[in-house]
Amino acid sequence: MGFISCENVVKKFGSFVALDHINLEIPQGKIFGFLGPNGAGKTTLIRIINRITLPTEGRVLFNGKEIRLSDIERIGYLPEERGLYKKMKVGEQALYLARLKGMSKGEATRELMKWFQKFGIQPWWNKKVEELSKGMAQKIQFITTVLHKPQLLILDEPFSGFDPINVNLIRDEIIRLKDEGCTIILSTHNMESVEELCDEIALVNKARLVITGNVDQIRRDYGHNRVEVCYQTDAGKVLQSEEGLFSVVSSELTKNGTRSIIEAAPEASSRSLLGSISSQVDIISYQPLMPKMNEIFIKLVGESGGATSQSFEDYKKSNPKTL
Numbered sequence: 627m628g629f630i631s632c633e634n635v636v637k638k639f640g641s642f643v644a645l646d647h648i649n650l651e652i653p654q655g656k657i658f659g660f661l662g663p664n665g666a667g668k669t670t671l672i673r674i675i676n677r678i679t680l681p682t683e684g685r686v687l688f689n690g691k692e693i694r695l696s697d698i699e700r701i702g703y704l705p706e707e708r709g710l711y712k713k714m715k716v717g718e719q720a721l722y723l724a725r726l727k728g729m730s731k732g733e734a735t736r737e738l739m740k741w742f743q744k745f746g747i748q749p750w751w752n753k754k755v756e757e758l759s760k761g762m763a764q765k766i767q768f769i770t771t772v773l774h775k776p777q778l779l780i781l782d783e784p785f786s787g788f789d790p791i792n793v794n795l796i797r798d799e800i801i802r803l804k805d806e807g808c809t810i811i812l813s814t815h816n817m818e819s820v821e822e823l824c825d826e827i828a829l830v831n832k833a834r835l836v837i838t839g840n841v842d843q844i845r846r847d848y849g850h851n852r853v854e855v856c857y858q859t860d861a862g863k864v865l866q867s868e869e870g871l872f873s874v875v876s877s878e879l880t881k882n883g884t885r886s887i888i889e890a891a892p893e894a895s896s897r898s899l900l901g902s903i904s905s906q907v908d909i910i911s912y913q914p915l916m917p918k919m920n921e922i923f924i925k926l927v928g929e930s931g932g933a934t935s936q937s938f939e940d941y942k943k944s945n946p947k948t949l
Contacts, residue, residue: 629654629809630675630778635684637670644670646833647684652811652826654689657804659824659841660813663927666830668813669706672780675811676703688778699728702776706783706813710755710763717751720770727774734773741769745795760787768796772803779803782813797823817920829923831930845916848925851890852915853899857907858883868902883910 628651637645645667652658660668673679675686677698686693688700711719717738724734742748745765755763764787772779781800785793800823804810812824820827821841828838837844852875855865865874865886871894875887884907890899896914903909 628652629689630811631687631690632671632675633685633687635671635674635681635686637667637674637679638682643833645674645681648830648835650828650835650838652809654809655804655807656825657800657810657812657823659820659827660811660830661815661820661827661923662830662836667833668830669782671830672703672782672811672813676701676780699774700777702727702771702774702779704767704771704779704781704784706786710766712754712756714755715751716753716755716758716766719755720766720773723770724773729774737773738769741773745769761789761792764788765792768799772799776808778809778811780811780813783815784812785814785816785819817918817923820919827919829926831927834930836926836930841919842916844922845919848922849914849916851892851894853888853890853912854885854915855888855903855912856880856883856885856910857903858910859907863907865903865906868905871898871902887915 630650630652632648632650635645635648635650636643648667648671660672662668670679674681675693677693677695688694688697714722720738721731721734724738725731729737739748742751747762747765750758750762755766758766768784771781784796784800788796797819800810800812812819814820824841826838826840827844829836853872863884864877865888867873870891872888872890875889877884877886879885888899888903900909900912903912
C-alpha cells in the first residue's frame with residue numbers, strides 16, 4: 627500500500643465524467659509525477675487528494691487511513707492558479723497563511739526569516755504584494771506552501787513563470803525536501819522536469835489512468851532498442867549488419883571518428899551487437915539510448931485515443947443548467 631492510495635476514484639460533474647475509476651499508489655518519500663493533456667483530470671484528482679472536493683465514488687487513503695480534514699495540516703498545496711491578497715504586506719500575508727496551517731506566530735516568524743534569507747528577499751517583508759513581480763510572488767507562495775514542513779507536498783506546475791535561475795533554485799529545494807523524507811506530487815507539462823526529478827509517474831488521459839510506474843522502467847519498456855556507437859574508421863566506411871542484427875538509423879562524422887545510431891533487432895543481445903560492430907571498426911563508445919518522456923507521452927496519449935477533447939471548464943460553459 628502506498629503513502630497515498632486512490633481506490634476506484636470516480637468524479638462526476640452532472641453527466642461529465644472527470645475521473646473514471648482511478649486506482650493509484652503513491653510511495654512515501656518519492657517524487658511522483660502527474661502527467662496528462664489539459665482537461666485529462668489531473669487537477670481534479672489533486673483536489674480530491676487535498677479534500678478540496680470529494681469523490682463521487684471511491685476513496686483516498688493517507689498513510690493507510692481514509693483521508694480526513696485533520697490531515698490537511700500535513701499537506702502543502704501549491705495550485706497552478708496563483709493568488710495572494712494584493713493589498714496585504716508580504717510578511718503579514720506569509721504569517722497569516724502559516725497560522726492557517728497550525729503554526730504559532732513565533733514559530734512561523736522564525737521559519738519565514740530563514741526562508742526569506744535563503745531566497746534573498748528579506749527587503750520585501752514590508753512591501754505590499756501588488757509591488758512584487760510575478761516571479762517574486764511565486765517565491766512567496768512556494769515558501770508558504772512548504773513552511774510548515776508537510777509530509778505530503780502537492781505542486782501543480784511549480785516552475786511556470788520562473789526564469790532559469792529560479793527554476794534551479796526551486797528544483798534544488800524540491801530535491802532537498804525529498805531527501806528529508808517529504809512525499810511530493812508534481813503535476814507538470816515539462817517532460818524534462820519529469821525525467822530529472824520524478825521517481826514514478828502516472829499518466830491520465832480522458833479521465834482514465836493510462837499507465838503508472840517507475841520512470842526509468844517506463845522509458846526502457848517503450849524504447850526503440852536503439853544504441854549510439856562512436857568509432858574510428860576509414861573514410862567512407864559504412865557499418866554493415868551481419869545476419870540482420872541491426873540497421874543503421876543515422877551516421878555523422880565527428881572530430882574523433884563517426885557517430886552512428888543503430889536500431890537492434892529484437893533478438894539481438896549487446897554481446898552479439900558489440901561483436902558484429904567491433905569486427906568492422908574500432909569502437910570508442912557504446913551506449914543504449916532510452917526515449918525521452920516527451921516521446922512516450924505523445925505515443926501513449928495517441929494510443930489512448932488522443933488528447934482530451936473536452937475539459938470540465940468546456941462542459942460548464944456548454945451545460946450551465948446541469949450543474
